[in-house]
Amino acid sequence: MTGTMGVSDSMAASDPxxxxxNLQKYFQVTNGVLKAVDDVSLSIRRGETFGLVGESGCGKSTLGRTILRLYGATKGQVLFKGENVHQLKGDKLKKFNRAMQMVxxxxxxxxxxxxxxxxxxxxxxxxHGLYSGAERRERxxxxxxxxxxxxxxxxxxPHEFSGGQRQRIGIARALAIEPEFIIADEPVSALDVSVQAQVINLFKRLQQEKWLTYLFIAHDLAMVKYISDRIGVMYLGALVEVARSNELYRQPLHPYTEALLSAIPIPDPEVERQRERIILEGDVPSPINPPSGCRFYAxxxxxxxxxxxxxPALIQVEEEHEVACHLYKY
Ligand SMILES: Nc1ncnc2c1ncn2[C@@H]1O[C@H](COP(=O)(O)OP(=O)(O)OP(=O)(O)O)[C@@H](O)[C@H]1O
Ligand SMILES: [Mg+2]
Known part of the structure; x- marks a missing residue:
């Protein structure tokens, strides 16, 4: 019996x-086509936290919103439990709207x-007409x-509450209909550092209690390390590296990830003094009519x-470690 359970447990754990x-979300703007999300592929397992990081404007929120159907997809697919979310109708759509929530x-x-x-x-x-009267109050x-x-x-x-408390209200709202999957779009960026840790811990605790799956979006690699099982690094509409959280910190492969990591201060002053900070030259190019070739080239x-x-395509170079960079082609 235990053996059978073990097998089904591990199957469930690896089941995306x-x-x-290959998701694309383009916006038609006055001076061209803005490629906010361009050919993104990823998969997230049940019970996992997938951290998504990248600079402002790289397309994180647009990706989250397209997954949630707040935006239609220009091209490509989003499959939730095997079903294409952009084609859901009727009861299936209702179920999806309950199963996936955003903070x-x-x-x-x-x-x-x-x-x-x-x-x-x-x-x-x-x-969703779930409860009314006393039951609703109780819930x-x-x-x-x-x-x-x-x-x-x-x-x-809401105005009677602090930022951290308001974010807790937002989380309670997302939990109210017992979702399976939560997209948390920079849920702690607007909060004080001390309050950030509390809210992150709340996310962690809820995940354990309710076996939730998270897509956790953040600017900052330091923040997602603590909460994420795996991390995807986005640059200008595309994923440039995906790896297990520890692995990404231990051995970043993409030069952009290296630069992001080198910007995080290390608490040990001895180590910190000897580190070399990689300063990236130039600005993030515009996602309107972006350059051909590698978008990080310049x-x-x-x-x-x-x-x-x-x-460069996103290719797997080691187990659970993908990178889109010509340095790792062979
Ligand atoms: N509705 C829209 N119409 C046109 N352009 C948009 C729209 N929404 C987003 N964009 C553009 O798409 C790109 C990606 O924006 P997005 O908000 O997804 O970035 P982000 O990574 O979430 O940034 P931030 O970290 O600042 O929240 C930006 O260039 C933005 O200006
Ligand atoms: Mg955003």
């Missing part, structure tokens, strides 16, 4: 809950100032408690002639 295949970057803008916290949290419960209290707030907070309004300290003309 989300697969993104937003800005705890100030994402809560309706005219609604009580209780009504904000219960919005999904109301939309709201339970959710407030789960995220470390108090029952009496239900009758208050800023890459290791650029070779072919990088200017040939776009």
């Amino acid at each position: 809950i989300l697969e993104v295949r 937003f970057q800005d705890p100030y803008a994402s809560l309706n100032p005219r609604m009580t916290v209780g009504d904000i949290i219960a919005e999904g419960i109301d939309i 709201v209290s339970e959710l407030l408690h789960t995220v470390g707030l108090l029952e009496e907070h239900a009758s208050r309004f 800023r890459c300290p290791k650029a070779m002639p072919e990088c200017q003309t040939e776009t």
Whole structure:
């Protein structure tokens, strides 16, 4: 019996809950086509946290929003539990809308100032007609408690709360309809460092309790290391490296990842003094009519002639370590 359980457990663990295949999201803008997400493929297993990092404007939120169907896809597919989310209709669409939730970057803008916290949290419960009356009140209290707030907070309004508390409200709202997958789009960026750790710990605890899967978006590699099982590094609309969290820190392969890592200070002053910081020259190129070849070419300290003309594909170079760079072609 135990043996059988073991097999099915490990199968479930490796089973991707989300697969993104060659996803593109382009925006038509006045001076051309803005390629916000260009040919992104990734897969996320159930119960895993996939951290997505990259500089501002590289397409992280657009990728998250396209996965969640807030945007249609220009090309490519998003499969959630094997089904193409952009083709879901009727009951299946309803189920998907419950199963996948988003926690937003800005705890100030994402809560309706005219609604009580209780009504904000219960919005999904109301939309899906899950509970009413006393049951609904009970569920709201339970959710407030789960995220470390108090029952009496239900009758208050968002402006009466601090940033960290508002983000907890946002998390309670996302949890209300018992999702399986949460896209957390820079959920702690707007918070003080001390509060960031608390909210991150809350995410971790909830994941263990509810076997949630996270796509966790952040600017900062230091932040995602702690929470992520695997990390994807994005540059100008494309994934340039994907690896297990420890592996990415231990042995970054892409010159862009190396540069990002070299910017994180190390607490040991002895080590810190001897480190070489890689300063990237130039700005991130525009995603409108982006250059051909490797998009990192103009800023890459290791650029070779072919990088200017040939776009490197994301290839697996070691177990669970993928990189899109001509240095690793062979
Ligand atoms: N609705 C839209 N219409 C046109 N362009 C858009 C739209 N949404 C995003 N973009 C553009 O797509 C690119 C990617 O934006 P996105 O918000 O996904 O970046 P991001 O990585 O989330 O950045 P940040 O870290 O600042 O949140 C940017 O150049 C942005 O200006
Ligand atoms: Mg964003």
